[in-house]
Amino acid sequence: MDTAFAKRRRRDLIVAAIFAAIAAIVPLFVKDVYVQNIMVLTLMYAALSQSWNILSGYCGQISLGHALYFGLGAYTTALLFTKFGVLPWFGMLGGGLISAVIAMALGYPCFRLRGHYFVIATIVIAETALLLFQNWDWAGAALGIDIPVRGDSWLKFQFVRSKLPYFYFALALACVAWLVTWWLEDSKWGYWWRAVKDNPDAAESLGVVVFNSKMGAAAVSAFLTAIGGSFYAQFVSYIDPESVMGFQFSLLMALPAVLGGIGTLWGPVLGAVILIPLTELTRSFIGGSGRGVDLIVYGTLIVLISLARPEGLVGLFSPRRKEAPR
Amino acid sequence: MTALLETPLLETRGIWQRFGGLVANSDVSISVGRGEIVGLIGPNGAGKSTLFNLIAGVYTPSQGSIILNGEDVTGLSAAERCQRGVGRTFQVVKSFETMTVIDNVIVGALIRTTVMREARRKAHEVLEFCGLAARADTLASQLIPSEKRRLEVARALATEPKLLLLDEVLTGLTPIEAQTGVELVRKVRATGVTVLMVEHVMEIVMPLVDRAIVLDLGKVLVEGKPTDVVRDPKVISAYLGDRHAVGA
Numbered sequence: 001m002d003t004a005f006a007k008r009r010r011r012d013l014i015v016a017a018i019f020a021a022i023a024a025i026v027p028l029f030v031k032d033v034y035v036q037n038i039m040v041l042t043l044m045y046a047a048l049s050q051s052w053n054i055l056s057g058y059c060g061q062i063s064l065g066h067a068l069y070f071g072l073g074a075y076t077t078a079l080l081f082t083k084f085g086v087l088p089w090f091g092m093l094g095g096g097l098i099s100a101v102i103a104m105a106l107g108y109p110c111f112r113l114r115g116h117y118f119v120i121a122t123i124v125i126a127e128t129a130l131l132l133f134q135n136w137d138w139a140g141a142a143l144g145i146d147i148p149v150r151g152d153s154w155l156k157f158q159f160v161r162s163k164l165p166y167f168y169f170a171l172a173l174a175c176v177a178w179l180v181t182w183w184l185e186d187s188k189w190g191y192w193w194r195a196v197k198d199n200p201d202a203a204e205s206l207g208v209v210v211f212n213s214k215m216g217a218a219a220v221s222a223f224l225t226a227i228g229g230s231f232y233a234q235f236v237s238y239i240d241p242e243s244v245m246g247f248q249f250s251l252l253m254a255l256p257a258v259l260g261g262i263g264t265l266w267g268p269v270l271g272a273v274i275l276i277p278l279t280e281l282t283r284s285f286i287g288g289s290g291r292g293v294d295l296i297v298y299g300t301l302i303v304l305i306s307l308a309r310p311e312g313l314v315g316l317f318s319p320r321r322k323e324a325p326r
Numbered sequence: 327m328t329a330l331l332e333t334p335l336l337e338t339r340g341i342w343q344r345f346g347g348l349v350a351n352s353d354v355s356i357s358v359g360r361g362e363i364v365g366l367i368g369p370n371g372a373g374k375s376t377l378f379n380l381i382a383g384v385y386t387p388s389q390g391s392i393i394l395n396g397e398d399v400t401g402l403s404a405a406e407r408c409q410r411g412v413g414r415t416f417q418v419v420k421s422f423e424t425m426t427v428i429d430n431v432i433v434g435a436l437i438r439t440t441v442m443r444e445a446r447r448k449a450h451e452v453l454e455f456c457g458l459a460a461r462a463d464t465l466a467s468q469l470i471p472s473e474k475r476r477l478e479v480a481r482a483l484a485t486e487p488k489l490l491l492l493d494e495v496l497t498g499l500t501p502i503e504a505q506t507g508v509e510l511v512r513k514v515r516a517t518g519v520t521v522l523m524v525e526h527v528m529e530i531v532m533p534l535v536d537r538a539i540v541l542d543l544g545k546v547l548v549e550g551k552p553t554d555v556v557r558d559p560k561v562i563s564a565y566l567g568d569r570h571a572v573g574a
Contacts, residue, residue: 004463005446188436188445195433198422205382205416206485207408207437263424 009186012265016182019269020175027167034284036163040235042276043170044228049256049268050177051224056254057263058181058190059217060197061111065122066253068129069099069222071245073229075133078145078239088157092230096223103222104215111214126250133241144240147233157234166235173231174269177224181265184220193217197263225253255298259305261312270313275301333396335360335520336381336489341390343376350376351387352544358489363511363521365535365552367528369564373544374524375417375493381522382414382491383407395488408437413487415478417494417524421466428453428462430477434484449484456480456510472503479510483519490514492523496530504530532556540564 023043027036048070056062076098077091086094110121134142152160159165184190192213195203200210233239260271279294286293309315334357343351350373358364368374380387383404391400399407413434422430431449432442439445453459456476461469469477475495482490492511496504508530515521525531532538532552539549542564548555555561 186442188440188442191429191433191436194425194429195422198424199420201384202416202420202422202481203433204404205408205414206434206481207405208433209403209405 009182012182016175016178020171023171024168027164033163036167038277038280040163040167040170041280042272043167043174044231044235045252045256045276046269046272047170047174047177048225048228048253049260049272050174050181051221051228052253053257053263053268054181054184054193054224055214055217055221057257057267058184058197059193059214060263061214061217062119062254063122063221064119064247064250064254065124065126066221066225067245067247067249068126069103069225070229070232070249070253071129071133071241072099072102073226073231074233074239074244075139075145075229076226077230078147078233079139082145082147087155088230088234092227095226095230099222099226099229100219103218107215107218111211111218123247123250126245127247130241130245130247133245140240142241144238144243147237147239149237158237166231169231170235173227178265178269180220180224185265189213189216194263251298255302257312259301259313261314264312264314266314266317267312270317274313334358335395336522337393338377338381339391339393341377341380341392342388343373343380343385344388349544351380354390354541354544354546356539356546356549358520358522360520361515361518362537363515363523363535365531365538366522366524366541367526367531367538368541368547371543372541374541376544377541378414378491378493378522378524382412408485408487411486411488412491413482413485413489414491415475415482415493415495417497419471419474419478421469421474421477423467424465426463426465427458427469427477430466431480431484434481437485452480452484455483455513457506472499472507475499475507476510479514483514487519489520489522492521492525494524494526497526508534528556 026039030036030039048066052063052066073092073095076095077088080086080091080094081088106125110118110125113121133139139145149158149160150156151158154165192203192208195206195208196210196213203213204210229244232244236243256271256275257268258271259275260269261267275298278297282294282297305312336358338354338356341351341354342349354373354377366374366377376385379385381392383399383402383406386401391398393399394407394410394412397410399410402410422433425433428446428449431452432445435445435448435452439448450459450462453462456479458473458476458480461473466474466477479490479492479495496507499507504527511521511523511534523531523535535552537549538552538555540547540555540561547564548558548561
């Protein structure tokens with residue numbers, strides 16, 4: 001029964017494994033540090049967008065405040081490491097858990113809001129957190145935290161000589177985020193989330209506890225986003241509120257998914273692969289004075305996409321479900 | 327065991343529902359026995375939909391209680407009532423539009439099992455039962471209206487209800503579609519599910535239901551066998567109006 005469905009799931013898994021394998025050998029040929037840097041960022045945003053997609057794509061609760069969880073991940077790792085010497089691996093886990101708890105604490109009041117009101121609440125909360133961190137002296141306030149180099153090893157999760165380990169971690173993170181989504185897609189949670197997105201009243205009548213579903217999506221999404229933030233802190237080894245909690249991160253997490261296909265398995269990956277290199281290249285070609293040009297590029301892409309392919313770029317690849325004869 | 331079987335499946339005791347100054351239901355006490363098909367009828371604004379939503383758990387009544395299977399469920403949410411065996415459809419269809427027909431039904435089936443394979447098998451079975459199997463992989467948004475109505479029923483059936491609440495599932499269908507719908511309701515009852523249906527189309531409902539409850543101005547006006555109810559002068563004046571008295 002349902003061999004077509006099982007086949008599609010298996011095919012997705014095989015395609016993902018092939019892509020991951022190809023991605024893994026690319027840096028063996030591409031030695032250019034600048035290009036490697038772009039690849040790391042692309043993979044990181046693929047993972048972040050995939051995490052964002054769980055809450056906003058599958059469950060339909062559009063968040064434009066995910067920079068909060070990204071920042072919390074970055075700050076938790078950096079603070080634990082610089083103040084208490086805690087290894088970044090534990091910081092990463094801690095940041096993920098703190099973010100998940102905060103996501104649920106914020107969800108408790110916010111998930112009573114529907115549609116645009118929810119979006120506005122997420123923006124306001126993330127901006128408030130940004131201001132708090134800018135004024136929190138112990139956490140470095142607006143100056144931020146310089147993460148000192150104390151080693152060059154996987155144990156310390158710091159790499160000085162080569163950026164390659166960061167690349168492989170980012171690849172692993174993207175794979176994990178994809179796999180979590182793949183697994184959730186065919187689970188009770190995945191079905192509940194899509195039902196909640198499409199019609200909460202009908203979902204409730206079928207026994208779906210709408211509020212709990214949203215809370216679950218928020219927790220998973222925030223946890224994975226924070227892991228991305230922790231990674232970023234180690235990768236750039238210097239963080240300040242604006243550079244890890246700024247509104248642009250919220251956008252950069254949402255845009256790849258929107259471009260590629262919101263609420264789809266492949267959308268975030270596809271979107272990130274197109275969008276992130278494009279951003280980085282525009283930035284470096286146009287130079288420092290061109291700040292904002294990347295945003296013009298986004299805007300144009302989004303307008304084109306919403307006009308031509310509202311379901312996202314994945315619509316170009318997967319043939320539409322075939323129409324059964326009436 | 328026998329005592330449980332003798333108690334009605336559903337009972338509302340002295341239900342009052344007020345929306346601000348409007349009294350939508352006043353002192354409504356009805357009961358629905360196991361295996362019955364009961365029709366809830368009445369003119370527009372009689373309070374049918376309100377009562378229906380109170381039973382489904384969308385609202386909590388201002389006063390009174392709702393007893394399901396001997397248990398007081400008045401304070402329970404719609405999801406908790408579904409867990410206890412209440413399935414419903416919506417007057418204005420509420421399909422999960424971006425999901426396929428089979429996925430719509432799986433959502434319902436997942437309340438009884440968390441094993442996906444099992445939920446999918448159950449969903450297929452229900453689609454077969456409702457005559458929608460050929461449309462399993464179609465997006466719900468691409469269904470025609472009568473199919474959407476059937477999908478609503480299929481989704482509710484997948485939750486394995488004891489009591490199925492049908493909110494105007496036959497309204498607005500062509501006579502042939504409506505007839506198919508009637509047969510589906512009979513088939514559902516034959517599987518042991520109790521049906522409470524709100525309906526407007528008298529010609530179709532009356533031969534289908536075992537018992538009719540007529541609401542008017544928020545109160546129970548008459549209840550009884552459909553053939554008796556349609557002849558009742560109170561019903562004729564309140565619901566059908568004098569012009570239609572002969573045709574009914």
